[in-house]
Amino acid sequence: MEVFEHPYYRLNRRLLLLVGQWPYQDKFDRVFRMCFVISLLISFGVTQISLLYTNGNVDTLIEIIPPITSLITITSKYSMFYISRNNIKNLFERIIKHWKLWESKEEIDIMREYSEEGQLLTFLYTSYIYSCMTLFLLMPFFPCIMDVIVPLNDSRPLRPIFKSEYFIDEDQHFFPIYFHMSIVIVIGITVLISADILLLVFNSHVCGIFTAVGFRLEHLLKSQTDLTTLLDHRSRRMCFEHVIRTIEIHKRALEFAELIESSYSFFLLFQVGSSLVCMSLSLYQILIVLKKSSEAFRYIAFAAAQLVHIFCMCYPGQKIIDYSSDICIKAYSGLWYEAPIEIHRLILLVIRRSLQPCYLTAGKAFIFCLESFSTIVQTSTSYFMVISSVH
DSSP, X not given: OGGGGSTTTHHHHHHHHHTTOOTTSOHHHHHHHHHHHHHHHHHHHHHHHHHHHHSXXXXXXXXXXXXXXXXXXXXXXXXXXXXXXXXXXXXXXXXXXXXXXXXXHHHHHHHXXXXXXXXXXXXXXXXXXXXXXXXXXXXXXXXXXXXXXXXXXXXXXXXXXXXXXXXXXXXXXXXXXXXXXXXXXXXXHHHHHHHHHHHHHHHHHHHHHHHXXXXXXXXXXXXXXXXXXXXXXXXXXXXXXXXXXXXXXXXXXXXXXXXXXXXXXXXXXXXXXXXXXXXXXHHHHHHHTTTOXXXXXXHHHHHHHHHHHHHHHHHHHHHHHHXXXXXXXXXXXXXXXXXXXXXXXXXXXXXXXXXXXXXXXXXXXOBOSHHHHHHHHHHHHHHHHHHHHHO
């Protein structure tokens, strides 16, 4: 699998190896890492449920819903890797095969351009989420910093990252509790990032194929200096075979997009629901602790991370729609009408199929696109207003 040592896929490979979800990983190593990750996620869930059991009021419920829903999102994504591991492996193997399909330098350059775009998106997304996570993990030590900058008669108490119930004195055992929460958050965020950036890479790859297919159709006959040469039987045959290969690649791109959809669709439905809840409650909590700068910053960072997370679901969906339907325009822009009748009919079939764009959905009930991103943000804001008015 030396292909995935290339910088285009190196970050994805390393993160998936870390959480035990790389398809080509040693079985014993994968099982060990999976057990470790699952144990950490369960242990954190137990502390949140215990808090609700020992202090079951409305304020506590509102406060633990964001971490619980985030935990559900992370767990669902981790489950997706296990349940859809054959599909994920199939997608990786298809990527290897797709790189061998291209004949011209221009087509290879297109695929490299989109692979570099996927690499850049994964780097930016990973850097942003890990930066937000680092700030979030440093927030409990904000009182210590304030003790130095603006000292009081008494030192400010250290507060845990999340409210939880460990059935021990949190003041005396602050650092063991902080260490446990930090490990859970780091591993959980790594699971989240590894799933999201893998979707970005798959998306950039299939968009590159759609673009290369469009390039082939647009320049199909433009390389012919004299179209009358197509009347020659050998030239007609070569052109016909070239169109057949292009249609076959287009079919593979459609199958790749469908495989992405089937692998991610059901689990993205949980992600949309949890993002709505987390965004709404984070906005409400920001309103409550607005005068407390440290607490407000924590929830602002959490809400901002959720916003970027939602956008990174909708953006790939919009790209698949745009690039899969753009083939129709590219094919129509070529000289298809000058082609012999048998080629003419084949290209018309491609144009007709590309009128139906590919989609990335949440359980077949919600289509991801930029318009959907706006809808999600508006809905979460509406829920925030309702919660504020009721509570």
